[in-house]
Amino acid sequence: MPNPKQPSMFLSGRAQKACQSCQIAKIRCNAVAGSPCQNCNRKGLKCVVNRKNRPRRRSSGQLSKPSPAVTSDSLSAISISPTPCSSDVAHMMSFSEEDFWNTFTNLGPSAPCTPAGFSPLALLPAFINPLPIMMSQDTVECLRLNGVLCLPSIRLQSALLQTFVETVLPSLPIIEWQGFLNSIHDGNGGHGSISLLLYLAVMFSATTFVDVEHLLEAGYSSRREAHEAFFQRTQLLYKANYETDPLVVVQSLLLMTYRLDTSDGHDSRHWMRAAITVARSIGLFQDVPGVFNVHYSASLWKRVAWACYITDCVISLRLRCRTTIERAEFRHQPLTEEDFELDALPFENQVLSPTCPIIRNVKVQRDLALVCISSARLCTCISDVLDLQGKQSIQNIRTSVTSTFPTASPSDDFSSRVFASEMELADWANTLPPPCQASPLDLHNMDEEPTVILHRNILHMIFYTTVAVFHQSQPFPSSKFCVQLAANQISRIMSELYQRDLQHRLPVVGVTAILIALIIHVAEMKAPSSEERDEALQNFQLCLDVMTSLRELYWEANTAAAWALRVIQSVAFKGGSEDHCRFRARASSSDSNITDPLSSAVPLMSIPPLKMN
Template sequence: MAIEDVGHLWKKGALTIPDVPFRDALLSAYVEYVHPYMPLIELREFLSIVEEGTGESGRISLLLFQAVMFTGVAFVDMSHLTAAGYATRKDARKAFYLKSRALYDFDYETDRVAIVQALLLMTYWYETPDDQKDTWHWMGVAISLAHTIGLHRNPSPTTMPPRKQKLWKRIWWSCFMRDRLVALGMRRPTRIKDEDFDVPMLEIEDFETEEFPSHILPSCRTLRNSALLTDLAHLCIAKAKLCLCISHVLSAQYSVLIRDQGQAMGQEGNTRSSVMLFPKKLDQTDEVRDCDSELAEWLVSLPEPCLYRAPTPEDVDAGRASLVVQRALLHMCYHATLSALHRPQVLPSAETAAHPQCRALQDVSRRQVREASREITRAAQALFHLQLARYLPTTGVTVLLPAIIIHLLDIKSPNGGTRDEARKGFATCMGVLELLRDNYAAADFATQFLGAAMRKAGIDAAEPQGNGTAGTDARAGLTPPPDSSTGPSGAGAPPPSNFWDGSNATPNGMGVGEVTTPPDDADAEMKLGNCEVGGEEGVFEEQFGALVDFGEGGPGAEGAEMVGGMHGESGGFMMGGMEFGGGWGGVMVE
């Protein structure tokens, strides 16, 4: 490498590493909250080399090391970032991301496996919709390179050492899982086709589940608990199997289309991609039932460590916080997938409306979508109350949005009980989304878009005064995460009156209340209509149209930029050219 390139990397900070206490804190955060759902490194070897520090026991890629540091920043205690001179977590994430990107751009690393590992971690960066190198870009490069070196092929017949075979399997399935979840969140086509790889499904034997030596990250309790490491491995395997189901849901219900080709312009005049997944307009009854059965089979076949149970403070005290977060995220992804499967059926297109099976399937889909919203909200609420919600990855934004959309629809219900529960559920989800704004730009864009849409539709999510415990003072229930500021600008401060101004996320008068299941009687059902529009159903559809269809005039000054910004891992639910929520009546966000 040329000396001037080395000098440039030095100026960028790409060749410097954190001091030992900060480094170990970032590594612990990575081990507990990143590695469980993306086990793409040989953790024991990696940590041993870092701990030894002289290079005598081996060497690791600097690019991969900086990428690990970058992902750890999202979950490390804020006190470490403040001590290192960072004013906000977003500032720290950007600084560490730029270190990794500089090393990649200058071709510092030549090991293609290490490059794939680092790129997969870099997919968790997203800043603005005009980024040329965003999540979608890094996913494409990582998967292309993975195919080049043969990661998509079964390593068993090769002479590769068993430990390396296990690592390659984990890297490939990390690629696959990330590809499917990005497709689900961004409504982009999957890059990996099911027929293009033959890597066997992950097994417990592919994971590092033995207790780690006491001198490696001594403060990390996860590494001292073999049973916990085994449970986390079970969750990762279940997630990989769920992503196979996601493949079938996306192929059954959505088609790849191009809208306004070459005409979607960003703020700086550059053309944005408009290739997205749109709900199919033809009858998909059989495909929906097949996918529904597949998801049900996935659920009933879960091993005991993966079964959802309400977490308790004792779980956190026992050092199982990472298990609580990963288990909740797994089930939130499951319910978000169910919602994506059934949303296009709730208000079918004119072609399918005349089908004799329309009414029956629509009733089933309506119940499934509402139940998915409730379960996502319950899981989010449990994490919030244990102050664990901030440990969700960007996928947390993806899975929250379907629930928020349904809560907004139920707020317009003629049934008072349904409206009250919808307001509580909406407050819960928005409280979690507020915490995630500390980390992810996608949460900012989602909040701003929802605010613009609600103003357009005239939806008031605030609790009526004097209605139980969720009145004006209930916003005090927005407990800050463990490392958030508790001052006026912190996440735990009561939101100001202009809560939808892009810097606050939780509506005035809203707190995180208990979410219970509203009655499923006829009056409580969403008034969406079955196969025709008229009467009360027509009124509801018109109200929903006001929520998401900005019309020919667009969203106006307050919303145009917000809609354009919905381009990250949550953008598929709201971005221009996509049917909002994947098919609620074919209402378009322009």
Template sequence: MSSTPGLKRKLAESRQEPTAKRHHLHGYDPQSPWLHGSPTGIWRTRGNPDVQHAMPLSNMVSAVQDLIDPDFDPLTAMLDDEPRFLKPLPARIAPEDLEFLRFRGALSLPESGLRDELLRCYIQWVHSFMPVLNLQEFLRCVAENDPEGNVSILLFQAVMFVGTAFVDLKHLQDAGYSTRKSARNAFFTRLRLLYSLDCEEDRIEILQTLLLMTYWSDSENSPQRDIWDWIGVCNTQAQSIGLNKDPASGEIDIKTRRLRSRLWWCLYSRDRLIAMGMRRPLQVNDGTSSVPMLKLDDFDFEPFSPYVVSKFYCRQLQDVSHQKRLATMFIEKVKLCQCIGRVLFAQYTPSQRQFGATDRTTVTLIPRQASDSEFARCGQKLDSWLSALPKDAQFIPKSGNNFHDGEDVLLLHGAMLRMLYHATSSALHRPWTSASKDQSKLRTDWRNAARAKMNDAAAGITHIIQGLNHLNLTRFLPQSGVTVILPAAVAHLTNTMSDDPAVRETSVDNFHRCIRVLHCLKDIYPAAGEEFANIEAAIKMQAGASSTFFQVMEYNLDAPATSLATRKPSNANSISQAQPHPPVSVTETPRPQARASSTQENMHQRTPSVASTHEPAPPLFPNDFDQYMDLGIIDNNPFNFLSIDIDSFPDIQTPSQSNKTQ
């Protein structure tokens, strides 16, 4: 029988999955029951509709019972493990498409042990950062294997995919994957195939899936679509079902109303964080939305059933106060994202780098200097957020040695909030640090003050990162962790060229701290690997510029984090109310500085030093990880800044990229 070359290629690709991995997967055919004669709608499980269903041979059943346990029922055991909670695929999907999905593994689910671990990791490390599910109902259907659960296979595969970022690597290796990155790529490929073949019709579930898909972007294997593109698709889906409108205006039940509100603000916050991280324009327009700001009433707070708790045990499933603290942190993150949006809109403008290229996205954001009044408004909004931050969002455990169950999750959330604040402050002040033709004392003082703010932000981020690293929590950072680490790493790299030896040494150490975390996140988030390669390329381009660059490159990527057993006792019993920085007044609008034409020019550009009269800002969050790291904010040190253009990073070719173009 003849076959098209395309089908042959697809079938060949499907055979590349490791044997061990295939043996640990459950097939899924939602269009026919697994056992012949079972009532339609009761078991929606695997099977081939072209193969006659048959009961296990009676002699095989007898042999199993004799050898294992007279009371053992293999049929019941198989049914218990079979995913009966999935709803049927749309009947319109062509048989050849279904066959293709089977060959590519898109209808395959992890075996129950791995499935439960992936779900547990989703609950702990993903859902509270982006609460896109009605988690109670979702987990109930899976835990009870409810035949009437009607869980979308598209959405379920999305949950499995994001869980691969945080599950213990041993579980993935037992399933046949050599690395976490290969596992995540395989799970994402299944997910994207299901999405591409329109295997789901409900737009809410499509939107939930797309938001979870923003946890992966691989420019090497998928150059035509990155997470910024997925956010654009999410925005279109949301607008098409009126998700940007106040859900209270419609006649819908309370759970659906809550879900719609959370989904809108999940989309909004992801848009802001991705725009800041990728230096791309915003896509979600505030002006088109009438959805009220999130409040605790928009979350479902209730203990989960005992069976769900026993199956996916973690603190937030049984402690309502824990759920409320995590919800409070998410609400505060959304409010901070409003500040981020305002900063990006006022202080940055879209630009087309490599104009004319059509094989990738070329639009990027570049700094511009807004009016002093607009800058002041952005700063005031950021300060207001900080001063109003509730205590439930400022969590530090009473002991750094012995976390109570679930405190690590609260700690990581609180740390991410603080780092996002620092990163936003850095983005706010960055456009004002560039050299200007205006060399007046006022302009110079203002530039130095802005640089000092960026150094404060970089020191604050590194301080927290070091604390998380000592607690072995950096591997659980969300993708926005890359967003906050990058500006800190670049600031420290800049300061390695200071004329002060003490500043150089401190900056090199802090740069190494940041770069090690980026390296550790490479297998989880390809963006971390890309930024890591860009920073390395920027450094290597300067060979011979200064001996400091050779010192910068001597980082030990395999340096282990301090083990939990060697943690020093914590003195962080509480957090006092943080106070915002006093606003810096600007009485004159500096003229914008034209951007350098290349990274090479920027790396050699020297700019005036920070005034020695700069007073260090008070700590924003007292006692944050002070027991793990002796890192003070750099102050009263004369800097000679080496200007590094962070926006030029996407233009730098890594060695692997250069080979591809030759």
């Protein structure tokens, strides 16, 4: 039966000749008119066209000869050196969601084999899984030409891995990090090997947060260039069907949601949906024994499933849309400490710097695990809030009908769900374990581990963003206070991160949180009290300064910062350098709305909403 969703592009005839990049990307190529083709010329790629003609398609009764093996002699000139030039990076075009299914013809843990005459050591280190036997020579050559098979320098790899462990892994615990690092440290495969796709995805996710000096030293002209180069290599390998282990594919796709550039229409939600598609195909969201999860540890299976759920909720919160994963289909029990790796890495493993606070400090590991557990709990609240937001317009229509036809009545179920969501948020904030509780910035915690401070503040930043989104559309007596509280607390969080120089490690949802706070502070600038206006202006300046510092990382920050500057000009702000820097002394402020701990402020949020009669 024909697929009605099949794109019309497949109705046209196949091109007589296509370059290797277009063949892997499964896009139409006009190389027959001359090299380079239009796609490679536009993207600045090396356009390599096979010299021999395409063989005729054989009938089903004929046996096809195997592709010529790649000999070690033909690969002897391959250099295992960094290739930071952006012109060598493949920029693949979009493809349909049906292609995600076509990728997995052999679902199961990967066991790639090495073809005769193929030397994996000529391409990749021994701790990396070799290329699969079904990969053609043309595909291997295309991957090589575009730098996919050339790992960066050891120094850059180490910096990216440490940044991943400190910044990405605590909120996305999708790998067994000790085995991962032991495989890299061993180097010869004695402690197992890892997927090249996953390894590239891990390094790619860290390019957003690593010290830019490491990227410049490696030859990249900017963070954005390095970020896009690593992404294009990861994406090219993914589309080349290198990986056949579906769980590894899910892990890699989750890391690909960190992509910043969305000019091709593939934003973080696109890659999240791709990960969910694969996850559903293997029953990842089911807490029952299955065909696939018997090959993995139960804790890893559970953590990857929850990572999908958390990432889906955070992306949906940022985009103000419903989550893709339904609560009814997610059957896993809540995360516990037993689901995490809490153990010190052996001292002989020197892949990461000894100064890395996580690898040998079990207390820090436990604190970060508790933050992740609290994040998972919060995401169940976020899912309900976003679902209510989606039904808000329907409820407004019903209210309008009630005013016209008195016989109609609003949905009592909707009102009860609104009340339940408000109580869930308050209960979450009031039952946090001590390592996750917010506290004012003062001298006694200045020596606290920065990694824990960062992720705890990100947790509360997401919470207050949810509070603002929830109460901005709810006509409760407490809604105005809760919205103002959320904006002030987001400003407090940004102040602490700014003073500790941690704002550069904020995820992209931080831009959303700051923008929401800016909008609320603009409204507060119209308050009749001069004290309230000054406080709003001070908060606005703080958020604007942090947003400006994020412009290097996120293009959304450019737009938001430009808008905020126009707002400042519109209110005729004439403060000098003293006003511009006064937020730096914010820690000594005595304003209770800013420095009060979360535990003393949140109970006021539990005021019941108005009953709808």
